[in-house]
Amino acid sequence: MKVVFLLMPRLHLLDLSGPAQVFSTADDLGCPYQLHYVAEQEDVVTAQGVRLRAETVWPVTGPDDLVVVPGWRSPMLKGGPRPSRETLGRLVAHHAGGGTVASVCSGADLLGQAGLLDGRRSTTHHELQDELAERYPRTRVERDVVYVVDGRVVTSAGIASGIDLALHLVAGQHGPAAAARVARSMVVYARRSGEESQDSAMLRHRWHLRDAVHRAQDRIDASFAEPLRLAELARGCGVSERTLTRQFVESTGLTPLRYQQTLRLERAEHMIGHGATVDAAARAVGFADARMLRRLRSRAA
Template structure:
């Protein structure tokens, strides 16, 4: 279980605290464990919107896998103390990640811009740790299927074809997403949609632009890429996502890297 520490400073913007906190608490509800803590230089912190927030003045013990988030503040905010800056630098130097809102950074110092940018920032950090599928699940839980195209495209294939209003197809997608590593016969998808097997592919393609198999394959490939980025071998990644052999995974990865584009956008 990782610890997410919010550093609350005077004139902090409420949305910049609440947005990321909601992302990580929702992730915890969905089975991606996180513990949230709120620290400050004083026990009461006046926000830029006039609401006082309570925080602990003692810092918890941090490990390299833990995260510190520094929410954005109003223009008249006082500077951060030297002791607090020392803690931030020390956590980063020890291999931890420090994330803030407004400004520029690199490596394990991550920043975003914009009033609501903290939500995107938290989803990005969640995706780095648990994979785009996890970030996509949390985004759907927070925002529903009709996400903005830009946000959806950055997170996961499971969000890109979710802007339709066909409830039967949403049920099929829910089933595929929950069991994408398994073999899913057409009769099972038809049962979930409440229609005939003949109708499943037609409805799915009309709503999403994909066949059910192409949708499942895109989720498998996405998960495999996440495992490979985290050090898994091709053999392990292929097995974990349900491909029969490594040749299938290699072929799909090569196709995704080709000028023809990502296989998640293909119809066959």
């Protein structure tokens, strides 16, 4: 998957480096990404004074690829960068061809200039939301959210929210366990948008920084349908069974077994929602029969 960053003058370094680090780390962990940096001129001066060198020729992109527009320093959107028709046309053509476009902070203004926000929900930095709504009245600006996904147009609030946006996209492409591994490697919280509930237990219970518990979760995530042997799990994490259980509960509110059951239940519900019988779903997620699954479903109801 290609990730193409479109760089504008006076861009914020973290708007760029946050998402770039997510995709780069994902690539290091076996989720393949190719990162490209394009601009209308080779030298791009950032808001923090660092000069970046970009390509002026765009790579060929397809439906599986992503174009990201980092934001720039500006007290207002008015007076910000005004890219050429060719650049805006690139954004439009990529989206029309089935690709995804995303923005961080004021980068939403470029998507607005390209007409990609029309008829869609969007967001940006809280200091720019009113102006975004005024400049592009055909978009519905969502407030107090980290990012908004509307089809293949993704906008985020500002600065560090680009990390959350990128983690969400990695989760969509490679699964929540992969996104959680990336977040752990970067020592950041794996989190989702403030506009929606955490729809994956693999991400929902990662709001902690305990390494042993993260390692235990990684192992359970990868094989939650297999029998859970606490002694082996603790040994693999380098702690005692008692210590692992205590830290796991303190970090997630669940025992390792209950966490495994939560993953099994979540997967089973997904399968049942797509036409599987309760018996078939129970077997697929590791239950010996459907009785335990039925009990867990009744508790969650």
